[in-house]
Amino acid sequence: MEFLNALVTLANFVLIPGITYGSQLALGALGVTLIYGILRFSNFAHGDTMAFGTMSVILFTWLFQSWGISLGPLPTALLAIPFGIAVTALLVLGTDRVVYRFYRAQKAKPIIFVMVSIGVMFIYNGVTRFILGADEQRFADGERFIIRAREFKEMTGLDEGLTLKTTQGLTVITAVIVVALLFWFLNNTRTGKSMRAYSDNEDLALLSGINPEHVVRVTWLIVSALIVVAGTLYGLDKTYKPFTYFQLLLPIFAAAIVGGLGSPLGAIAGGFVVAFSEVGITYAWKKVLGYVMPESLEPGGLVQLLATDYKFAVSFMILVIVLLFKPTGLFKGKSV
């Protein structure tokens, strides 16, 4: 019984939040990794693209809600995602056409691209705040819980409750579907194969007649889809605030680098590594340990390794450890 209680507490506060957050990070990191693989730069505007995409989803959600359209128990935002993706894709492709293409033609150094992406970051940030403001927005509706803590307690007779929010279940299911689609696309379609070829060796790919502009366009399309889904899921699960999305840049980068930049599989693994480290290190383990350990050894304090506000420190530490000991990441990405 004690052990089961410990397990349920662990699942409730560490496993489920970790898996959810990890899926969101993985989707974000996939975007970073794809841009790095194909366009060969670290996109600092990623977080703000996410904020913009989620904003367009929110606006469509509100529109549908005002029309009285809903998905019943599921959040209306799901219905708005395709429209959000379309708007974001237009913005991103437009940016590529106006801004990045010039530097691609010049074969500018990656660092120039990074700076340009900082300029783009400013603009996206300004646009997002201009349209929706800098405040928190809530746009989740529908059924909030799949399992409630009280129902779970009554059902199982355990002391500890387990809550599973709809958004958490939804995040994992959506992430699995999106990732499966992405891998199918990369491995089985002609465009996907040409993308991988271009990422592996640009010159050879060009020699074999791959159109680089086409590859780049498709990459941006995929990235905007990934990022809008990631942003919307994060916003539904937690809350939407442009500045939070900007700050997500750090764990997302950490995830992509841990996995190995340029490796999609690595990005997913990296997302979960970062998420579980963050949740695990900032969680107060007192309750779980209280159930597992014998009475005499029960910890007095909270057994929280770091205060929650230091979660950025966690992604940073992971980043440093990986860079020092395994610079190519877990899945042999591009070398440093």
Place this chain on the structure above:
Amino acid sequence: MSQTMRTYLMFAGVAVLIIGTGLVQSWNSALLILNMGLVSAVMALGVNLQWGIAGLFNVGVMGFVALGGLAVVLTSVAPVPEAWAAGGLRAYAALVIGAATVVASVMAYKRARNAWLMIAILIVGFVIYRGVRDPAVDAIEAVNPAVSGYLGGLGLPVLLAWPVGGLLAAGAAWIIGKTALGLRSDYLAIATLGISEIIIAILKNEDWLTRGVKNVIGLPRPVPNEIDLQNDPGFVESAAGFGLDPTTASTLYVKLGYSVLFTAVLIVLLVLSQMALNSPWGRMMRAIRDNEVSSRAMGKDVTFRHLQVFILGSAICGIAGAMMTTLDGQLTPSSYQPLRYTFLIWVMVIVGGSGNNLGAVLGGFLIWFLWVQVEPMGQALMNVITMGMADGSALKDHLQGSVQHMRLLTMGIVLLLVLRFSPRGLLPER
């Protein structure tokens, strides 16, 4: 047009902008822009040293600026004796234990090549650290939390805080440089971005050190108080001689005092940077920037030089941060935003001309002027756009309300335009 001519013209243009602000708006706002422009120019000098001269991509400027702010609190605020008695020594002892743990674990890894030993040292050290720190911190924060609840500083003159800010930033830069330099440029960027967020998190959460989000207000000032001046009959008399009322005269006098101090710092740093740039050291740094491999082949210690210039540039940012906090008279950790304190400085350097110290200074003034003035300009623009709309319509209110967000948009556009059409900046490197 020769480069010298161009430099003079550009600076004259900036002077016209600031004097114009004085004539059109008010001399107080002109001096405000001038003072923050001076601070921004110092920050831009620091970033220019790292990026323009050495090619290091540091996006952790905000962290070093915040450390400068912390230095002001730690140096100039009067100590809180009750808090010191409650646990001051223990809190600092905990810091020493923490540092010793890290050093010992690094030694264990480097000397003994033993990862398990390192992990064991880390775990034991962490437990001891928390054991010493937690009760001390609780005791300190319990001392009169409404007004103090922290240790305070050393009660030294506030001007001393400026070099201390530089030292603090240099110390942090040494640690970061030791771990992150030598990585690819965009990895260094991400690492420094992370460090700056961590520094801000520390300032926000370590209440015993900085009062956290409760802010430290009423920091000592290197210039007299406005109220004292207004009560000084001699000052009121001389103000009347200029035809000014005492209130305006006192605010102007105080701001001018800051301007003089800041100008002195800027000139000293600028002269030093120019000398460094034109010295054999400066030529070597630029050689390393342009071709690392060949400089290495010439026997230059690239890693060490990078570390050196990274520390110097960060120290300058720290000095600027201390100056800024002194000017504000308060430390508000929640006001540090990366867009404002990191990326805006980058816009200054790139627009001004990376690699050219005068260019960076120019960019500091110009971009700061824009940053301040975009809001009234945006307001005017919005008034024109919304003129035809009915009063009280939702769209009009929304547009009027979002004027403040025009700043970021404008900065992004300025940066992109400069990068595209004049990538070497307004005053290119010679």
